[in-house]
Amino acid sequence: MTESTPGRRRGDDLEHAIFDAALAELAEVGYANVRMEAVAARAKAGKASLYKRWPDRARLIQAAARYKATEVEPEFEPSGDLRGDLVKVMRHIAAQQATPFGEAIRGWIGELRSTPAEVTEELRTRIETPRIRIFAKIYEDGVARGTVRPEALHPRVVNLAPALLTHYFLTRAESPTDEVVDEFLDHILMPLISTGEAGR
């Protein structure tokens, strides 16, 4: 037994507790209103422990989001049902936005201008790149099956679906509903990428 009643946690144990607290705050009050004191209190930790690990609020939240990100993001294998696959992945992304994770991204946007470029880059490669990879996979599979036009493999096109979802989420306070995802698919994505062949 080394857990259960943590008289005083240290190391990763404590760190994870802080992350969880940060994410909970993020969900409750939104990025702009996350206070370090509140995170510390919620995690039952000293403020000094936070500042020992991360230089400021932005970095703490970034780290928390990253922590959450690594434990999510499963591999995805295209099924051959083009539209079905897209629905699945897009809904997954939409759902992810309606979490602390989404709030973290919103905050990141607001501070982009005053944030070190490395943070920006890191977040981009953590969040954007994996998503793009999934869509690339789906489209490549579709091209091989003849359901997707080869032009869909252009980076701007591959990035289109995540861009639509992200834009929607950022400019409203909520992530796209299933209906909105359907509209994106039926009026934009499918007409653009599909060859017209049924697939499956």
Add this chain to the structure above:
Amino acid sequence: MTESTPGRRRGDDLEHAIFDAALAELAEVGYANVRMEAVAARAKAGKASLYKRWPDRARLIQAAARYKATEVEPEFEPSGDLRGDLVKVMRHIAAQQATPFGEAIRGWIGELRSTPAEVTEELRTRIETPRIRIFAKIYEDGVARGTVRPEALHPRVVNLAPALLTHYFLTRAESPTDEVVDEFLDHILMPLISTGEAGR
């Protein structure tokens, strides 16, 4: 003569000076770092004068952006050259993003969660709606000429161009270059909306 050496400005005269100062700060330090003291100092005004007019920073910046917005946004008349018109309007929007105005939008995003819904709505109708109207006009004109597919008139499609530009601007720290605009057009917009007829 009622201007020139403003011993002490009041009314609109002062208000405009404050707006200009706010926009200048916005451009220089970015939304997150605009300080009321700095705006006041820059406008050579008392801080009390700011708070007499607007309850907080968010509202001041919102007002300043609105002030700037009303003096821009010309009417646009489609020329019949579909791609040419789109290039023109999209570059105009991109250019607008690379100003204090764009920074204001970035800030607005960051605070969406903790901002009164009315502010959100107001900004949306001020910024999003006029843009959508321009694209709707262009597409309607194109449909009439047979260069644009009627499906392009669906709201999600009409909103696509501004969404691409905004998404790009928000997730990088800079607005799309002419090359990026070209890519949006050639790989996404034109293939999606065009009938294939030359136009003109």
Add this chain to the structure above:
DNA sequence: GCATTTAGTGAACGCAACGTTCACTATTGA
């Protein structure tokens, strides 16, 4: 053209959150 009202100034204030420091304490492992 003088007196009154209105509007802006600038300094001071209390407050909240930041980020830091320090004396103290619990945990670890040698």
Add this chain to the structure above:
DNA sequence: TCAATAGTGAACGTTGCGTTCACTAAATGC
């Protein structure tokens, strides 16, 4: 068992917010 390591919690100085107030310049009215 004891030294080294890591976390606690309270206190502190700082910054920016939003407010207040005594003072002053401009506008208005008589």
